Amino acid sequence: xTSAATLPPRVTEEKTANKILGWIALPVGILALLVIGSLLxxxxxxxxxLTNVLINMSIVGIIVVGMTFVFIVxxxxxxxxxxxVAIGALLTLSLQPSLGSLxxxxxxxxxxxxxxxxxxxxxxxFRLNPVITTLATGTIVLGIAQAAVGGVIVYGxxxxxxxxxxxxxxxxxxxxxxIFLAVAVGGHLLLSxxxxxxxxxxxxxxxxxxKASAVPLNFTKAAAFWMTATLSGFSGVLLALTLQTxxxxxxxxxxxxxxxxxxxxxxxxxxGFGNVPRAIGGLLLVTLLSNIMVLNGxxxxxxxxxxxxxxxxxxxxxxxxxxRGGAA
Amino acid sequence: MTQNADATVLAMKGITKxxxxxxxxxxVDLEVRTGEVHxxxxxxxxxxxxxxxxxxxxxxPDEGSVxxxxxxxxxxxxxxxxxxxxxxxxxxxxxxxxLTVAENISLGQLPSSAGFVNRLELHRTAARVxxxxxxxxxxxxxxxRLSVSQQQLxxxxxxxxxxxxxxxxxxxxxxxxxxxxxxxxxxxxxxxSNGIAIIYISHRLREVLDISDRVTVLRDGRIIDCRSxxxxxxxxxxxxxxxxxxxxxxxxxxxxxxxxxxxxAGLTRLGVFxxxxxxVRAGEIVGLAGLVGAGRTEVARAxxxxxxxxxxxxxxxxxxxxxxxxKTAVRAGIAYIPxxxxxxxxxxxxxxxENISLPVLRQVARLGWxxxxxxxxxxxxKAEELxxxxxxxxxxxxxFSGGNQQxxxxxxxxxxxxxxxxxxxxxxxVDVGAxxxxxxxxxxxxxxxxxxxxxxxELPEILAVSDRVYVLHEGRLTAELDRSAADEExxxxxxxxxxxxx
Numbered sequence: 001x002t003s004a005a006t007l008p009p010r011v012t013e014e015k016t017a018n019k020i021l022g023w024i025a026l027p028v029g030i031l032a033l034l035v036i037g038s039l040l041x042x043x044x045x046x047x048x049x050l051t052n053v054l055i056n057m058s059i060v061g062i063i064v065v066g067m068t069f070v071f072i073v074x075x076x077x078x079x080x081x082x083x084x085v086a087i088g089a090l091l092t093l094s095l096q097p098s099l100g101s102l103x104x105x106x107x108x109x110x111x112x113x114x115x116x117x118x119x120x121x122x123x124x125x126f127r128l129n130p131v132i133t134t135l136a137t138g139t140i141v142l143g144i145a146q147a148a149v150g151g152v153i154v155y156g157x158x159x160x161x162x163x164x165x166x167x168x169x170x171x172x173x174x175x176x177x178x179i180f181l182a183v184a185v186g187g188h189l190l191l192s193x194x195x196x197x198x199x200x201x202x203x204x205x206x207x208x209x210x211k212a213s214a215v216p217l218n219f220t221k222a223a224a225f226w227m228t229a230t231l232s233g234f235s236g237v238l239l240a241l242t243l244q245t246x247x248x249x250x251x252x253x254x255x256x257x258x259x260x261x262x263x264x265x266x267x268x269x270x271x272g273f274g275n276v277p278r279a280i281g282g283l284l285l286v287t288l289l290s291n292i293m294v295l296n297g298x299x300x301x302x303x304x305x306x307x308x309x310x311x312x313x314x315x316x317x318x319x320x321x322x323x324r325g326g327a328a
Numbered sequence: 329m330t331q332n333a334d335a336t337v338l339a340m341k342g343i344t345k346x347x348x349x350x351x352x353x354x355x356v357d358l359e360v361r362t363g364e365v366h367x368x369x370x371x372x373x374x375x376x377x378x379x380x381x382x383x384x385x386x387x388x389p390d391e392g393s394v395x396x397x398x399x400x401x402x403x404x405x406x407x408x409x410x411x412x413x414x415x416x417x418x419x420x421x422x423x424x425x426x427l428t429v430a431e432n433i434s435l436g437q438l439p440s441s442a443g444f445v446n447r448l449e450l451h452r453t454a455a456r457v458x459x460x461x462x463x464x465x466x467x468x469x470x471x472x473r474l475s476v477s478q479q480q481l482x483x484x485x486x487x488x489x490x491x492x493x494x495x496x497x498x499x500x501x502x503x504x505x506x507x508x509x510x511x512x513x514x515x516x517x518x519x520x521s522n523g524i525a526i527i528y529i530s531h532r533l534r535e536v537l538d539i540s541d542r543v544t545v546l547r548d549g550r551i552i553d554c555r556s557x558x559x560x561x562x563x564x565x566x567x568x569x570x571x572x573x574x575x576x577x578x579x580x581x582x583x584x585x586x587x588x589x590x591x592x593a594g595l596t597r598l599g600v601f602x603x604x605x606x607x608v609r610a611g612e613i614v615g616l617a618g619l620v621g622a623g624r625t626e627v628a629r630a631x632x633x634x635x636x637x638x639x640x641x642x643x644x645x646x647x648x649x650x651x652x653x654x655k656t657a658v659r660a661g662i663a664y665i666p667x668x669x670x671x672x673x674x675x676x677x678x679x680x681x682e683n684i685s686l687p688v689l690r691q692v693a694r695l696g697w698x699x700x701x702x703x704x705x706x707x708x709x710k711a712e713e714l715x716x717x718x719x720x721x722x723x724x725x726x727x728f729s730g731g732n733q734q735x736x737x738x739x740x741x742x743x744x745x746x747x748x749x750x751x752x753x754x755x756x757x758v759d760v761g762a763x764x765x766x767x768x769x770x771x772x773x774x775x776x777x778x779x780x781x782x783x784x785x786e787l788p789e790i791l792a793v794s795d796r797v798y799v800l801h802e803g804r805l806t807a808e809l810d811r812s813a814a815d816e817e818x819x820x821x822x823x824x825x826x827x828x829x830x
Contacts, residue, residue, distance in 0.1 A: 191699055194696050194697055194698060195693050195698065198689055199697065202678060205676065206676065208672050209671065209672050209675050212673070213687040214654040214657070214658040214687050215687070272675065324697040
């Protein structure tokens with residue numbers, strides 16, 4: 001190995017074992033959970049329960065798609081999600097009596113989208129810290145929303161739309177799940193097949209080199225945050241329409257659920273690596289896990305402990321694989 | 329401390345060090361004697377700094393031994409190496425600007441009584457050390473107020489105060505003028521006559537010949553030769569360093585030079601560079617020389633739109649352009665191969681393919697959708713044209729050697745088919761084989777009519793390749809030299825500001 005006659009190798013291969021580990025960890029985890037869930041509870045592997053899991057997943061899933069872009073572009077995280085969900089939900093239901101559900105929904109999405117533009121402007125073009133910026137815009141937007149509806153619960157009255165969304169349309173799959181799948185497929189194609197998607201990866205991998213390659217770096221970052229806000233608003237609209245009730249705190253916790261899913265899916269917080277299917281896989285894993293815990297009556301406090309350990313483990317694995325892969 | 333002359337102070341034997349993917353040192357022996365200045369020369373990447381880092385306790389060797397005055401050393405940390413008498417003077421200054429000269433000199437071993445700093449002792453030590461080194465610095469002066477060369481003397485005094493047996497100087501003159509360098513040599517001379525063994529690393533060959541007693545030549549991690557400096561000439565040294573004649577490493581193609589492509593007049597960025605005017609013609613390679621910090625890279629960055637410029641005009645193909653961003657520069661046909669490859673050149677976690685196509689994604693896309701096949705064909709072809717080895721375009725750039733990463737950066741920019749190419753230190757940290765490849769490519773580009781600006785800190789490279797050389801000193805042009813008039817002396821004197829513009 002150290003004989004002077006052999007030339008030093010010019011390249012180092014990524015370790016195949018690590019590569020495989022990075023690929024199969026998630027599917028294996030999901031399969032294991034399906035088996036464990038079935039063994040622990042009879043209610044688990046029923047159409048009813050699994051349909052509920054899917055519906056629960058869909059609302060967060062739409063946000064996860066946006067958050068994946070934010071992570072890959074090295075934008076850290078978007079903490080304005082709860083506010084965007086709330087504004088989407090509140091506007092939909094409070095405008096419903098006068099303008100109808102669909103117009104209300106449209107206004108709700110547009111409002112969240114406008115707030116997303118502000119996020120994008122400050123983070124992409126003025127280079128402000130994303131965590132602070134989204135925290136600030138989120139707080140402001142939520143404040144405005146609260147003031148507008150008077151800080152109380154808004155009730156809707158559109159049962160037809162409600163049952164359309166949660167009813168089973170094709171092959172027994174609820175409409176809302178189909179909507180989520182459409183968003184996921186769209187997000188996946190955007191990220192993997194377009195110029196913009198490539199910009200997102202490049203910006204997250206090395207922002208300086210990306211800028212020097214004549215890529216509109218500011219725009220790319222801004223667009224990721226705009227997308228996440230818009231999708232969060234859309235998610236809020238769907239949430240309000242399925243519940244037919246909304247309050248200012250309706251979106252609380254969605255930001256962390258989305259971040260958890262993305263992290264568990266192995267999308268790197270350091271940017272430049274990951275994809276939408278992985279993030280959705282992470283979401284599926286997390287949702288199944290919490291479903292199993294709920295079905296088996298595990299106390300909320302212990303559930304938090306398990307989730308926390310899962311996040312820490314996923315992050316540790318990400319860091320480990322990056323170091324081994326030579327990219328760190 | 330002084331023993332009989334010729335006594336071996338330091339013996340490094342059979343040192344081998346492998347980093348992931350690269351054998352940095354293979355069975356290297358080095359012997360340094362009391363009272364000698366021992367120069368180590370070699371190209372970037374030859375293994376000089378790895379060898380010195382082993383001596384300084386930064387890296388442990390995989391194999392081999394280090395003995396100091398016959399005593400076997402096991403360095404596990406820089407601190408331990410320092411305790412054993414190894415002093416290091418790096419080119420970067422590591423001082424605390426808000427402390428005095430005396431405090432900096434004794435930092436880490438402050439004389440104290442009952443936990444309080446003994447200021448009297450502190451100043452006495454500093455005064456003694458500074459006097460022994462023959463300098464006239466005031467121990468009470470704040471380090472932040474000193475010039476770079478004075479700060480370096482403080483750095484040296486700090487090392488000297490720890491009573492080393494061996495002091496390593498790593499490129500100490502890279503940011504000094506000739507006059508300041510002379511002052512440094514006097515200090516080194518003092519240290520040597522006080523019985524300290526000196527290891528001296530520099531790229532300036534004339535300097536090495538002037539100051540050293542013996543020279544060790546390293547190439548590709550191996551010792552090529554160790555001989556007395558007497559009778560050695562710069563061309564001979566270069567041949568030893570690169571293993572072949574200069575013309576083979578920097579092949580110069582004869583190219584018909586056409587019309588001016590890029591004309592820059594009065595380009596100014598306040599406080600950085602001023603009144604830069606230069607012309608580059610089709611097929612011409614123009615060298616931009618100067619010391620570190622002279623503003624070469626800054627001019628290049630402004631031409632490429634990475635930094636703003638405050639005044640001046642840029643004309644391309646006879647029409648004025650305003651470069652606001654890399655995007656406008658690319659559209660105008662300018663490409664820039666940056667100095668800091670890891671920062672501005674490649675995205676390490678992306679594949680070769682994804683890196684090469686990044687600036688020209690529109691060429692391989694339809695309505696924003698990437699055409700996988702077209703992208704694959706284009707990038708594969710570029711990678712092969714530029715001898716990226718292996719030409720595996722799906723592999724992450726991080727897994728390639730420095731020279732091949734640099735070829736990926738070149739490939740990326742050639743894909744945009746520029747008419748003006750700015751190369752900033754294109755062969756820094758690249759091994760000899762890749763260096764020759766890169767220069768062959770540059771020659772081919774010039775032959776195809778591209779106007780080329782090349783920045784390099786390696787004078788032999790600038791002199792061998794350039795048709796004309798512009799020299800910068802402190803942000804101003806101090807000379808424009810024709811290929812026939814440019815030699816090591818004329819360029820260096822203009823670069824240190826000791827000659828007036830011709």
